[in-house]
Amino acid sequence: METIKVACVGFGTIGSGVVKLLLENEDRIAQHAGCRLELAAVVDTDLTRTRNVEVPPELLTDDIERVIGDPEIRVVTELVGGIEPARSIVLQLLESGKDVVTANKALLAEHGPELFHRARQLGRSIAFEASVAGGIPIIAAIGQSMTANQILSLRGILNGTSNFIVSKMEESGADYGEAVCEAQLHGYAEANPAMDVDGTDAAQKLAILAQLAFGAHAAWQQIPRMGIDRLYRADIRFAGELGYRIKLLAVARLTDEGLELHVSPTLVRIGSPLAEVREAFNAISVLGDAVGPVFLHGLGAGQLPTASAVVADMIDTVVGRTRITFERLAMWSQPESRIAMCDFARVSARYYLRFGVEDRPGVLAQIAGVLGEHQISIASVIQHESADSEEGGIVWLVIMTHTALEGAADEALRQIDQLDFVRGPSIRLPVLDEETSVPTVG
Amino acid sequence: METIKVACVGFGTIGSGVVKLLLENEDRIAQHAGCRLELAAVVDTDLTRTRNVEVPPELLTDDIERVIGDPEIRVVTELVGGIEPARSIVLQLLESGKDVVTANKALLAEHGPELFHRARQLGRSIAFEASVAGGIPIIAAIGQSMTANQILSLRGILNGTSNFIVSKMEESGADYGEAVCEAQLHGYAEANPAMDVDGTDAAQKLAILAQLAFGAHAAWQQIPRMGIDRLYRADIRFAGELGYRIKLLAVARLTDEGLELHVSPTLVRIGSPLAEVREAFNAISVLGDAVGPVFLHGLGAGQLPTASAVVADMIDTVVGRTRITFERLAMWSQPESRIAMCDFARVSARYYLRFGVEDRPGVLAQIAGVLGEHQISIASVIQHESADSEEGGIVWLVIMTHTALEGAADEALRQIDQLDFVRGPSIRLPVLDEETSVPTVG
Numbered sequence: 001m002e003t004i005k006v007a008c009v010g011f012g013t014i015g016s017g018v019v020k021l022l023l024e025n026e027d028r029i030a031q032h033a034g035c036r037l038e039l040a041a042v043v044d045t046d047l048t049r050t051r052n053v054e055v056p057p058e059l060l061t062d063d064i065e066r067v068i069g070d071p072e073i074r075v076v077t078e079l080v081g082g083i084e085p086a087r088s089i090v091l092q093l094l095e096s097g098k099d100v101v102t103a104n105k106a107l108l109a110e111h112g113p114e115l116f117h118r119a120r121q122l123g124r125s126i127a128f129e130a131s132v133a134g135g136i137p138i139i140a141a142i143g144q145s146m147t148a149n150q151i152l153s154l155r156g157i158l159n160g161t162s163n164f165i166v167s168k169m170e171e172s173g174a175d176y177g178e179a180v181c182e183a184q185l186h187g188y189a190e191a192n193p194a195m196d197v198d199g200t201d202a203a204q205k206l207a208i209l210a211q212l213a214f215g216a217h218a219a220w221q222q223i224p225r226m227g228i229d230r231l232y233r234a235d236i237r238f239a240g241e242l243g244y245r246i247k248l249l250a251v252a253r254l255t256d257e258g259l260e261l262h263v264s265p266t267l268v269r270i271g272s273p274l275a276e277v278r279e280a281f282n283a284i285s286v287l288g289d290a291v292g293p294v295f296l297h298g299l300g301a302g303q304l305p306t307a308s309a310v311v312a313d314m315i316d317t318v319v320g321r322t323r324i325t326f327e328r329l330a331m332w333s334q335p336e337s338r339i340a341m342c343d344f345a346r347v348s349a350r351y352y353l354r355f356g357v358e359d360r361p362g363v364l365a366q367i368a369g370v371l372g373e374h375q376i377s378i379a380s381v382i383q384h385e386s387a388d389s390e391e392g393g394i395v396w397l398v399i400m401t402h403t404a405l406e407g408a409a410d411e412a413l414r415q416i417d418q419l420d421f422v423r424g425p426s427i428r429l430p431v432l433d434e435e436t437s438v439p440t441v442g
Numbered sequence: 443m444e445t446i447k448v449a450c451v452g453f454g455t456i457g458s459g460v461v462k463l464l465l466e467n468e469d470r471i472a473q474h475a476g477c478r479l480e481l482a483a484v485v486d487t488d489l490t491r492t493r494n495v496e497v498p499p500e501l502l503t504d505d506i507e508r509v510i511g512d513p514e515i516r517v518v519t520e521l522v523g524g525i526e527p528a529r530s531i532v533l534q535l536l537e538s539g540k541d542v543v544t545a546n547k548a549l550l551a552e553h554g555p556e557l558f559h560r561a562r563q564l565g566r567s568i569a570f571e572a573s574v575a576g577g578i579p580i581i582a583a584i585g586q587s588m589t590a591n592q593i594l595s596l597r598g599i600l601n602g603t604s605n606f607i608v609s610k611m612e613e614s615g616a617d618y619g620e621a622v623c624e625a626q627l628h629g630y631a632e633a634n635p636a637m638d639v640d641g642t643d644a645a646q647k648l649a650i651l652a653q654l655a656f657g658a659h660a661a662w663q664q665i666p667r668m669g670i671d672r673l674y675r676a677d678i679r680f681a682g683e684l685g686y687r688i689k690l691l692a693v694a695r696l697t698d699e700g701l702e703l704h705v706s707p708t709l710v711r712i713g714s715p716l717a718e719v720r721e722a723f724n725a726i727s728v729l730g731d732a733v734g735p736v737f738l739h740g741l742g743a744g745q746l747p748t749a750s751a752v753v754a755d756m757i758d759t760v761v762g763r764t765r766i767t768f769e770r771l772a773m774w775s776q777p778e779s780r781i782a783m784c785d786f787a788r789v790s791a792r793y794y795l796r797f798g799v800e801d802r803p804g805v806l807a808q809i810a811g812v813l814g815e816h817q818i819s820i821a822s823v824i825q826h827e828s829a830d831s832e833e834g835g836i837v838w839l840v841i842m843t844h845t846a847l848e849g850a851a852d853e854a855l856r857q858i859d860q861l862d863f864v865r866g867p868s869i870r871l872p873v874l875d876e877e878t879s880v881p882t883v884g
Binding site: 031141146148311320327 | 753
């Protein structure tokens with residue numbers, strides 16, 4: 001049986017998982033690859049840190065040249081993370097004739113066009129299943145299994161850290177800060193979880209999916225996004241009273257006015273599949289015009305689930321499937337977006353509005369007045385006794401609207417925030433109502 | 443752009459869906475395939491029936507020779523269904539140099555080894571994503587995306603007709619016969635739904651998945667199976683009282699004693715993903731040793747969802763991915779099973795037991811006595827006032843056991859059925875308790 005040399009650049013959590021799978025499951029991998037994958041080098045700047053896998057010391061190096069300069073190494077995983085030096089490393093790897101497998105969503109969201117263009121010029125491939133939703137095969141599902149479809153919408157819980165925090169706030173009544181601490185204790189959140197909780201990570205993954213499914217050139221920085229860091233536990237409780245859970249959703253949806261893209265904590269009806277996604281799990285609901293709704297659920301992060309996707313990509317690269325897919329996918333292959341973005345202000349949704357207000361007469365009337373001026377009609381109102389407030393002296397007022405334009409809701413909120421009895425920041429979250437456009441079965 | 447000729451043998455429900463997608467989405471398909479797929483012939487014995495798609499009359503023929511004899515036709519879908527003439531047609535297609543795409547689970551479960559062997563001999567490929575769970579990409583998930591894993595278990599709701607019937611019995615309190623009628627009215631059940639409701643269809647699909655995931659040579663006829671046709675609405679109600687829903691599950695699970703395979707209505711805890719699968723949806727929960735649990739949900743049957751999988755397979759065949767996958771999959775490539783089946787009598791589970799008994803003293807004591815003799819201990823008992831009975835004069839007695847061996851439970855039931863106060867058939871259903879072996883995240 002032939003042997004093909006592979007290497008791993010980046011020996012952190014995911015890198016250790018990849019090394020572990022490659023070393024411990026050689027035979028199983030060889031059976032699927034039709035050849036032996038020989039780990040020829042593991043590159044990291046830190047050669048001393050303890051990892052949960054034993055690697056033969058002669059394979060470990062801090063010199064990337066050992067990989068770049070070895071023409072026998074054909075497939076290399078980039079698991080450094082972040083933008084630089086990851087970008088330069090990937091370019092060097094491609095230029096030295098290697099196919100690349102990456103889990104780096106930040107890099108693809110930022111430099112995907114450049115890297116994919118260079119790979120095509122050089123006749124090389126980039127596989128990236130692990131970059132979105134870890135062990136869930138969403139890239140393969142859209143890029144291969146659903147190619148007979150026009151994708152109509154994608155809705156994903158793509159950040160496990162945020163989902164863990166929001167789930168804890170719901171289950172144990174913890175406030176945001178307590179839930180973040182618990183996520184850190186369980187290893188689900190970094191010491192600085194900003195990119196996870198502010199929606200950046202989800203927006204980067206959404207940018208990749210939007211390119212894959214719609215050919216949309218969406219800079220992740222331009223995707224309207226809100227994170228879970230602005231939620232109070234009262235929001236979780238009010239949503240529950242209304243029959244919903246709050247989930248950080250990344251949404252891409254075809255509309256008559258173009259592609260709608262955004263990341264936001266969203267009210268999802270209890271009992272629907274996305275609402276039942278717990279702990280640090282990820283999930284994606286895809287709607288195709290032929291296949292109907294397809295829902296995928298699994299671990300979106302973590303050492304072995306992510307390594308599972310990376311090693312499957314390495315096998316696909318070795319057997320030649322990646323090359324074919326990479327050529328056909330047309331990811332970032334055109335200078336222009338294949339679809340126009342719809343103006344976010346023209347997106348319509350039902351909204352959950354929460355205000356902290358002084359407990360005095362006339363408050364509801366004035367707020368309702370402003371909403372009415374913006375053609376936003378009210379579906380329901382919750383206001384409890386003031387004991388509910390998180391700060392002394394204010395009470396929460398929650399309003400569910402009927403369908404309204406984002407732009408109008410935004411403007412109304414800005415005016416309401418200037419009323420003298422409104423204290424502290426208001427919040428506006430979209431409500432997901434299930435799509436019913438399922439193809440006829442028969 | 444190059445044009446490749448394709449043909450469709452079988453112009454029933456699925457065939458019409460495939461023709462519809464090919465004719466109406468030419469450009470989209472060409473983009474993914476890198477060439478135009480030209481539909482060159484549609485073969486069916488019935489040329490007059492009305493279909494919901496217009497096909498140019500010169501393409502429609504009842505002469506398979508128009509396909510076999512045309513060397514320009516390279517990819518052909520077999521959508522005839524059943525064993526013969528489907529088997530002969532597939533062999534003829536392979537021998538005339540064509541790659542085959544099929545949705546025919548009965549044919550693969552019965553003649554997979556012969557057909558795959560012949561295809562390999564001839565250097566051809568067979569793609570079969572649509573044969574299991576229609577629009578859910580389970581074949582790709584196991585055969586490509588999870589190749590770095592040892593699959594530990596598979597649990598599927600693979601028969602949409604059964605799931606629709608059981609869901610209706612639960613939601614509307616319909617009895618089995620009424621629910622079957624409703625399924626027929628909605629087009630979810632054939633005039634004779636025997637193969638769907640008796641577990642045959644699910645066992646055939648399970649045989650395919652067991653070969654794919656475990657290399658198991660399991661004749662579907664030898665897979666222990668029970669259908670939903672033995673359920674009373676009282677079972678649905680009792681399961682609900684106990685916190686469960688009844689779902690027809692197909693299970694393949696690695697145990698220390700070999701591969702456990704069976705199809706049975708199973709009690710699944712309310713709130714778990716499989717329990718929430720409604721209507722005619724299918725779902726599969728796969729546990730991999732690296733990736734952890736992956737759950738896929740979608741439409742498992744119906745014209746366009748199934749056609750979506752067929753056309754994706756046609757595209758994969760044209761671009762060359764199918765050839766690579768077919769060579770590596772090693773489906774039915776070895777004369778012997780790669781894994782031993784575990785003796786079904788040695789499988790252990792918790793069981794739901796339901797008896798129809800006369801309402802007189804001593805009944806519970808005697809039944810409990812027989813169970814005790816077989817080392818089966820009782821977890822809980824439900825017996826309501828006799829108004830609950832579906833027939834006059836008997837009452838239902840329901841017992842949930844602790845974990846017991848299948849063989850012991852089977853023997854105990856046989857003895858209990860012979861007691862003079864037991865009237866009508868008893869039933870024994872396994873209870874699915876969630877696996878907790880999820881890889882560590884962090």
